[in-house]
Amino acid sequence: MGSLSFLYFGTVIVLAAILVVALRKPVYSVIALLVMFFHIAGLFVTLHAEFLAAVQLIVYAGAILVLYLFVVMLLNVKEDDSYQRQFRLGMGLGLVALAEVIYIVSAAGLPEEPVREPAASVSAGNTETVGRALYTTYLFPFEVASLILLVAMIGAILMAKKGIMGPETPKAVQAVESK
Amino acid sequence: MTPLSSYMILSAIVFVTGVVGVLIRRNIIMILLSIELMLNATNINFVAFSYYLDNVAGQVFVFFALTVAAAEVAVGLAIIIALYRGKATIAAEELNLMKW
Numbered sequence: 707m708g709s710l711s712f713l714y715f716g717t718v719i720v721l722a723a724i725l726v727v728a729l730r731k732p733v734y735s736v737i738a739l740l741v742m743f744f745h746i747a748g749l750f751v752t753l754h755a756e757f758l759a760a761v762q763l764i765v766y767a768g769a770i771l772v773l774y775l776f777v778v779m780l781l782n783v784k785e786d787d788s789y790q791r792q793f794r795l796g797m798g799l800g801l802v803a804l805a806e807v808i809y810i811v812s813a814a815g816l817p818e819e820p821v822r823e824p825a826a827s828v829s830a831g832n833t834e835t836v837g838r839a840l841y842t843t844y845l846f847p848f849e850v851a852s853l854i855l856l857v858a859m860i861g862a863i864l865m866a867k868k869g870i871m872g873p874e875t876p877k878a879v880q881a882v883e884s885k
Numbered sequence: 886m887t888p889l890s891s892y893m894i895l896s897a898i899v900f901v902t903g904v905v906g907v908l909i910r911r912n913i914i915m916i917l918l919s920i921e922l923m924l925n926a927t928n929i930n931f932v933a934f935s936y937y938l939d940n941v942a943g944q945v946f947v948f949f950a951l952t953v954a955a956a957e958v959a960v961g962l963a964i965i966i967a968l969y970r971g972k973a974t975i976a977a978e979e980l981n982l983m984k985w
Contacts, residue, residue: 712887716895719929723899723922727906732914739918746925753936755944762928765951770921770958777962778914781969789909790978796908800901807897816889821939832944839941840948851952858956862963868970 708752715749718742730788732778736771743767757833892933900926913968913975917961924954 722742729735743766750759790796840848899922906919928947935943969975 709887712891716891719895720898720902723902726918726922727902727910727915732912732918735915735918739921742922742925746929749929750932753932755932755935755947758928758932758944758947761948761951765955766921766925770955773958773962774914774918777965781914781965781975783912783975788911790911793909796905799908800905803904804897804901807901808894811890811893811897814890816893817937818888819886820937835941836944836948839945843942844945847949851949854952854956858959862959865960865963866966 711752712749715745715752718745719749732783733775736774736778739774740767740771743771754832757836889933889937893930896926896929896933899923899929911976911978913965913977913980914962916977917958917965920957921954924950 719742722738722745725738726735726742729738743762747759747762747767750756750762903919903922903926906922907916910916910919928950931943931947931950935941935947965975968980972980974980
């Protein structure tokens with residue numbers, strides 16, 4: 707049963723990941739990424755990380771992808787969206803890296819089974835366990851993470867604001883006005 | 886029961902797909918999407934290790950990776966919008982201002 711669900715989630719994740727990279731239109735790629743995020747959340751549930759599965763859906767599928775779709779539709783780029791010239795080189799490098807990782811994994815001697823029975827770790831409650839670790843052992847990194855979010859928010863507002871690239875009329879606006 | 890190595894190989898495949906996406910796509914938005922793929926591949930690895938070694942630290946680390954990913958997306962998309970406003974293109978090979 708466990709390996710069957712892994713097979714399903716793994717297959718869909720790999721297929722969706724390849725579609726994200728291969729599809730020509732950015733909107734279709736974003737939709738494929740949405741499918742991948744949902745199945746990664748399912749994989750997290752089978753690994754007894756229910757809190758992270760929920761966070762994955764809320765943050766990635768709910769916030770990040772909507773932001774991507776927003777920008778894709780806002781810019782609405784109508785240029786030839788083919789692949790780069792170094793297509794073959796990129797594929798070759800990717801295959802070499804994949805073969806390397808598979809060799810390392812097969813040579814490493816990783817554990818076949820979980821160290822403890824999964825039923826024992828479920829009894830405490832996943833959200834409670836993660837929250838306890840987050841607010842005791844990892845309290846300082848947690849505060850630093852909030853600082854990162856604040857800085858990112860200020861930076862995003864500053865950079866997307868008008869007039870940061872100089873006072874002259876932007877080329878995008880000129881292109882629209884000349885039509 | 887699925888061995889840990891199959892999770893690692895799954896995450897390696899997704900990661901390499903992201904690397905290839907960064908290398909072959911022209912559109913900057915697609916390059917950022919490929920970076921998301923890579924971040925998710927590492928998240929799969931962290932959660933799998935957290936389950937198999939029975940240590941909650943892996944899940945906490947995924948939480949932080951998620952925070953950084955959200956910040957990266959916000960700043961990255963803001964940069965793309967500023968770039969598009971200034972140069973009217975988001976093709977990677979035309980943005981060579983700092984190339985020598």
